[in-house]
Amino acid sequence: MSGLSRWVREHLVLMLGLLVLVYTFVPIFVVVGMSFNDPGGRNVYQFGSFTLDNWRDPCGPDDLCSSLLTSIQIGLLATLVATVLGTLAAFALVRHDFAGRSASNLLIFLPMAAPEIVLGSSLLALFVASGFAGQLGFWTILIAHVMFCLSFVVVTVRARLAGMDDDLEQAAMDLYATPGQTFWRVTFPLVLPGILGAALLSFSLSFDDFIITNLNSGNTTTFPMYVYGQERVGVPMQVNVVGTLMFVVSILLVLGSEVRNRRRAPA
Amino acid sequence: MSETVRRKGKVGYLLLAPAALWLVLFFVIPFYSLVATSLFDQGGSDFRGYQMTYAFGNYVDVVQEYAGPFGRSLLYGAIATAFCLVLGYVLAYAIAFKAGRWKNLMLVLVIAPFFTSFLVRTLSWKLILADDGFIVNTLQTLQVLGDDGRLLATPIAVVAGLTYNFLPFMVLPLYASIDKIDHRLIEASSDLYANPFVGFFKVTWPLSLPGVVSGTLLTFIPAVGDYINAQFLGSTNERVIGNVIQAQFTDANNYPVASALSVLLMVLILAMVLVYVRRAGTEDLL
Numbered sequence: 269m270s271g272l273s274r275w276v277r278e279h280l281v282l283m284l285g286l287l288v289l290v291y292t293f294v295p296i297f298v299v300v301g302m303s304f305n306d307p308g309g310r311n312v313y314q315f316g317s318f319t320l321d322n323w324r325d326p327c328g329p330d331d332l333c334s335s336l337l338t339s340i341q342i343g344l345l346a347t348l349v350a351t352v353l354g355t356l357a358a359f360a361l362v363r364h365d366f367a368g369r370s371a372s373n374l375l376i377f378l379p380m381a382a383p384e385i386v387l388g389s390s391l392l393a394l395f396v397a398s399g400f401a402g403q404l405g406f407w408t409i410l411i412a413h414v415m416f417c418l419s420f421v422v423v424t425v426r427a428r429l430a431g432m433d434d435d436l437e438q439a440a441m442d443l444y445a446t447p448g449q450t451f452w453r454v455t456f457p458l459v460l461p462g463i464l465g466a467a468l469l470s471f472s473l474s475f476d477d478f479i480i481t482n483l484n485s486g487n488t489t490t491f492p493m494y495v496y497g498q499e500r501v502g503v504p505m506q507v508n509v510v511g512t513l514m515f516v517v518s519i520l521l522v523l524g525s526e527v528r529n530r531r532r533a534p535a
Numbered sequence: 536m537s538e539t540v541r542r543k544g545k546v547g548y549l550l551l552a553p554a555a556l557w558l559v560l561f562f563v564i565p566f567y568s569l570v571a572t573s574l575f576d577q578g579g580s581d582f583r584g585y586q587m588t589y590a591f592g593n594y595v596d597v598v599q600e601y602a603g604p605f606g607r608s609l610l611y612g613a614i615a616t617a618f619c620l621v622l623g624y625v626l627a628y629a630i631a632f633k634a635g636r637w638k639n640l641m642l643v644l645v646i647a648p649f650f651t652s653f654l655v656r657t658l659s660w661k662l663i664l665a666d667d668g669f670i671v672n673t674l675q676t677l678q679v680l681g682d683d684g685r686l687l688a689t690p691i692a693v694v695a696g697l698t699y700n701f702l703p704f705m706v707l708p709l710y711a712s713i714d715k716i717d718h719r720l721i722e723a724s725s726d727l728y729a730n731p732f733v734g735f736f737k738v739t740w741p742l743s744l745p746g747v748v749s750g751t752l753l754t755f756i757p758a759v760g761d762y763i764n765a766q767f768l769g770s771t772n773e774r775v776i777g778n779v780i781q782a783q784f785t786d787a788n789n790y791p792v793a794s795a796l797s798v799l800l801m802v803l804i805l806a807m808v809l810v811y812v813r814r815a816g817t818e819d820l821l
Binding site: 279281282284285286288289291292293294295296298299302313314353354356357359360361362363364365366372375376378379381382383384385386387389390391392393394396397411412414415418419422472475476478479482483491492495496499503507508510511512514515518519522523526 | 541542543544546547548549550551553554555557558559561562563564565566568569571572622623625626628629630632633634639641643644645646647648649650651652653654655656658659660661662663665667699702752756757759760761762763766767776777780781784785790793794797798800801804805808
């Protein structure tokens with residue numbers, strides 16, 4: 269008896285922690301389950317009977333896949349621009365000294381501290397004031413997405429750079445490597461994991477954004493906007509197929525990079 | 536480990552310039568534009584144009600008319616943040632101190648569910664909390680809810696959704712700061728006959744405060760501005776401020792009122808954050 273109570277006492281926190289983890293997965297189970305749902309009647313928020321139809325025809329509902337494509341295009345472009353600009357800025361902030369560094373840090377920090385609705389409405393106010401109200405669409409969404417991804421890229425890459433000492437670079441220079449060689453053969457490979465992480469984060473932020481996008485989208489529809497628009501009439505079950513796929517793909521990406529890191533790490 | 540040398544010169548500016556320019560053009564100037572729009576005469580429209588009349592009365596109007604949604608947003612956000620803190624602390628503590636070699640796996644599992652679309656996740660709560668769903672039925676059987684009691688379309692559902700959706704923003708900073716705590720300090724407290732509770736509140740909790748502060752901010756700020764949870768899970772009569780701002784922009788086309796609401800929200804949040812950070816005594820956080 270005392271053995272049992274001791275075991276419970278020692279593992280209580282871990283058990284509670286696992287319980288919280290299970291809780292975070294409940295909606296995922298629902299999404300996966302509903303991707304096999306045939307609602308039959310009209311209530312799409314209930315499980316009817318099992319079917320594979322949603323998986324056979326994910327693009328069935330009008331506009332679902334075109335909105336998905338728009339989201340992927342914007343996500344990739346925004347990630348590319350934000351990652352390049354953000355990485356350059358991170359190098360500037362960690363490796364260079366100039367007047368206005370702390371002001372720049374503040375400029376980077378503020379967009380992350382502002383609620384999305386404020387960021388989105390500010391941009392809309394600017395677009396309207398400068399006569400672009402009629403041109404809202406793909407490009408205005410892209411501008412907005414680069415804006416809110418940038419800070420996250422800078423912060424992520426900056427953390428990687430700051431945690432890195434420059435002994436290896438000094439050594440390369442001592443061995444007569446040119447600054448270019450030092451950068452591409454030593455510095456860049458060391459920072460790369462941070463840059464890739466930042467890019468992954470950017471893509472998921474961009475892909476998932478609704479509030480800012482909705483205000484600056486005009487007639488363009490992204491995937492989250494599609495889901496929002498269908499909510500009142502009842503979302504097609506294929507949305508859950510997309511949700512499941514997103515989950516699976518990102519898990520594979522994360523596990524893949526984890527396995528690669530393990531292989532590279534010295535035993 | 537040698538100190539990284541910071542190079543002086545113009546290269547720094549060149550590297551920083553594109554990002555800084557983007558943020559000035561599409562974050563700073565837009566915010567200025569938002570403030571300007573909030574002072575326009577309400578009689579205008581985007582076709583006829585607006586008149587700058589320094590209409591500070593707009594602010595009086597929106598405070599009078601939308602105090603309800605403002606209060607609701609702040610209240611929901613605060614309650615959800617408190618729940619996140621409790622759940623997140625347990626999880627972060629378990630990962631940092633108890634997970635052993637499963638640490639990395641558990642960290643991945645914390646973020647994994649949040650790779651699925653935010654809106655799709657929130658929709659699935661609609662199903663979990665549905666009127667004839669498992670949870671509502673159980674609560675009815677236990678007499679916690681009346682026979683026609685429901686969770687959907689109540690503030691409970693909105694807070695539940697917010698708590699769920701913003702939990703990782705709490706867990707990750709908490710984990711980062713709990714993980715850094717030197718275990719020997721906790722052992723020392725128990726050697727000195729502190730019971731585990733005293734040990735926790737005198738050693739672990741104070742040392743984890745930086746994580747608590749940044750976690751609560753990262754949760755509270757987006758939770759206050761969010762309206763998806765309120766839209767999908769809440770009642771249509773109980774709108775939150777994000778909902779109102781969005782509708783004023785896109786449906787009512789009343790830009791001055793919408794902008795005034797938005798500026799007011801930003802100011803309120805900044806004020807609360809500053810007071811909170813002062814209180815918590817971690818000003819170097821920013």
